Amino acid sequence: MNELRKRLKEVNRIFGTPTYVYKGGRIREKARTLRDAIPYFPTKVLYAMKANSNPEILKILKEEGVGVDAVSPGEVALGLRHDFFVLFTGNNVTDDEMDFVAEKGVMINIDSLSALERFGSRHCGKDVSIRINPDVGAGHHSHCITGGPESKFGIWHSQLDEALEIAKRNCLRIKGIHQHIGSQILETDKFLLAMDVLLKEAHRFPDLEFVNFGGGLGVPYNPEDRKLPVKRLGRMMSDKFLKFSHNYGKPVTMMIEPGRYLIADSGWLLVTVNTVKRNPDGRVFAGVDSGFNHLLRPAMYGSYHPIENVSNPKGKKEEVDIVGNICESGDRFAQERKISRVREGDVLAIGMAGAYGFSMSSHYNLRAKPAEVLMEKNYFSLIRKRESIYDVI
Ligand code: LLP
Numbered sequence: 001m002n003e004l005r006k007r008l009k010e011v012n013r014i015f016g017t018p019t020y021v022y023k024g025g026r027i028r029e030k031a032r033t034l035r036d037a038i039p040y041f042p043t044k045v046l047y048a049m050k051a052n053s054n055p056e057i058l059k060i061l062k063e064e065g066v067g068v069d070a071v072s073p074g075e076v077a078l079g080l081r082h083d084f085f086v087l088f089t090g091n092n093v094t095d096d097e098m099d100f101v102a103e104k105g106v107m108i109n110i111d112s113l114s115a116l117e118r119f120g121s122r123h124c125g126k127d128v129s130i131r132i133n134p135d136v137g138a139g140h141h142s143h144c145i146t147g148g149p150e151s152k153f154g155i156w157h158s159q160l161d162e163a164l165e166i167a168k169r170n171c172l173r174i175k176g177i178h179q180h181i182g183s184q185i186l187e188t189d190k191f192l193l194a195m196d197v198l199l200k201e202a203h204r205f206p207d208l209e210f211v212n213f214g215g216g217l218g219v220p221y222n223p224e225d226r227k228l229p230v231k232r233l234g235r236m237m238s239d240k241f242l243k244f245s246h247n248y249g250k251p252v253t254m255m256i257e258p259g260r261y262l263i264a265d266s267g268w269l270l271v272t273v274n275t276v277k278r279n280p281d282g283r284v285f286a287g288v289d290s291g292f293n294h295l296l297r298p299a300m301y302g303s304y305h306p307i308e309n310v311s312n313p314k315g316k317k318e319e320v321d322i323v324g325n326i327c328e329s330g331d332r333f334a335q336e337r338k339i340s341r342v343r344e345g346d347v348l349a350i351g352m353a354g355a356y357g358f359s360m361s362s363h364y365n366l367r368a369k370p371a372e373v374l375m376e377k378n379y380f381s382l383i384r385k386r387e388s389i390y391d392v393i
Contacts, residue, residue: 005310005349008270011373011380012347017272018290018370019386020358024060025377026266027354031064034217034261037234040241043254046047046087047076048215051259051355052267056383058082058375061262069155069215069257073100078086080104087212087257089131089178091153098122108210109178113155113162128167129176129212132157134197138190139182139216139303144167146214147181147194154179160201173207177253180214184260186226189234191216194214199244208248212255213237219264220305221352230261259356267354269295269370270310273346284320288340291331292326293364295350295357299330306351307334322348326365358384363392 012020034045047061052223053075058068059082067085070076079086091111095118101108102123109129110116119128133154137147146153155163167174181194195213202211218228241254275287284318284368291297307322309315317338324331333350361369368387373380 003023003186003338005308005313006204008268008310008349009347009373011375012270012272014380015373015382016386017270017347018288018294019270020353020370021268021270021349021374021375022054022057022263022354022372022383023266023375027060027263028064030266031061032263033067034230034234034258036260037231038238038254040238040266042251043238043256044085044210046085046212046255047258047262048257049063049079049357051265052357052359054358054372054383055082056381057263058084060268066262069259070106073097076101076106077103077304077325080106085128087129087176087178087255087358089180089257095122102126104209107175109314111154111175113159113166116155116166116172116209117164117170118209120172123172125171127173127175129178129210130155130163131178131180131197132160132201134179134181134194134195136190136197137181138185138187138217140184140303144183145181145370146183157197157201160204164204173206175207176210176212177202177205177211178214178255180257181216183216184218185216186218186220186228189238190317191233192236192240193241199240202244203248208252210253210255211241211244214259215256215258215260217256217258217261219261219352221264222307225268225331228261262355264352265353267352267357269350269353269357271275271348273342273344273348273351276342276344284342286320286322286339286348288322288333288348289322290370291326291365291367292328293324293367294361294370295333295353296360297356299328299331300360305333305353307339307344308349308351309340309346310349311346312340312343315342325367366392 068079137145139145271288297303371386372384
């Protein structure tokens with residue numbers, strides 16, 4: 001931790017704050033851990049780039065052999081620019097978007113019967129994948145549960161006769177089936193249950209080249225969170241899939257598409273305390289030069305992120321509300337958090353910020369986006385320039 005603290009302080013000295021900092025070595029390590037955890041061959045890992053689409057991060061993951069899960073034409077274009085294998089899993093996709101990905105030669109993973117019909121009428125004879133809602137969902141917040149009756153995603157698992165019929169009528173070959181049940185899942189049971197549903201249906205599709213079980217692999221944000229047993233999950237998934245592909249009669253690729261697992265714990269948002277307010281009732285507010293426009297997760301989901309005062313790590317602990325500069329009361333990174341005494345000018349490192357941090361940032365209140373820095377063993381590099389307000393206005 002001492003070494004890391006030193007390096008984060010160095011980033012602050014060179015680049016200032018607010019700045020996202022990523023540790024390249026950790027991203028590589030996570031990609032390798034995941035690969036080693038899954039004995040089934042062939043397995044393809046698609047990185048869900050919505051978690052963090054900085055091109056330098058993509059380059060690291062490309063070197064680790066992953067493809068990408070893209071959810072918009074923008075993500076498709078960026079994935080192709082960096083020579084990735086891309087699967088496009090859109091939701092409520094327009095005709096123009098369908099045509100765009102088809103022209104680029106990217107396979108579309110279709111999310112509804114109506115979109116399947118529409119795609120078939122425009123691109124008869126193409127290969128497609130379909131997303132299935134297996135009626136199993138999980139995740140850290142209701143906003144992040146993407147399977148089950150309340151979810152807008154996927155073709156309901158009992159409507160697959162219709163899907164097969166639409167595909168046949170339009171000469172579409174269903175080469176893949178897919179599900180993604182939710183995000184930040186820390187137990188294996190829901191993954192395995194959903195997997196059973198999908199594999200039961202898989203036999204009805206004669207042209208399968210892959211079955212994609214989505215992302216959702218969780219990571220501990222809070223020291224009290226449990227850790228997803230990735231090795232055990234990988235082994236159990238492989239066992240199930242091996243049995244399936246034996247019965248299916250030809251080799252099928254197993255796919256997964258994690259975002260957070262690969263990148264969350266390699267990132268920090270560095271911010272500087274500019275205002276300490278000590279109220280008569282004892283409440284302390286540490287106001288920083290950032291806000292939910294840079295890291296939305298605490299405000300949007302009530303998510304916990306570890307926070308360390310890197311300028312005063314040995315200071316006496318006190319309870320503090322760490323708040324941003326956005327004009328809303330929900331603009332809070334942490335409430336009544338025990339942290340080493342904060343002083344104006346101190347730099348705080350908000351941890352576990354590699355995934356869904358910068359990628360969910362906005363210009364709300366006409367504030368500029370932060371810089372991004374990649375930290376490698378022997379050097380730092382600026383991988384996105386800090387915006388100025390003139391970029392925004
Ligand atoms: N595949 C699909 C189709 C997805 O929609 C997602 C995430 C993933 C894969 C990757 O999920 P992951 O492995 O990262 O859990 N903003 C929220 C997370 C939203 C996830 C949306 N879809 C958060 O900050 O917690």
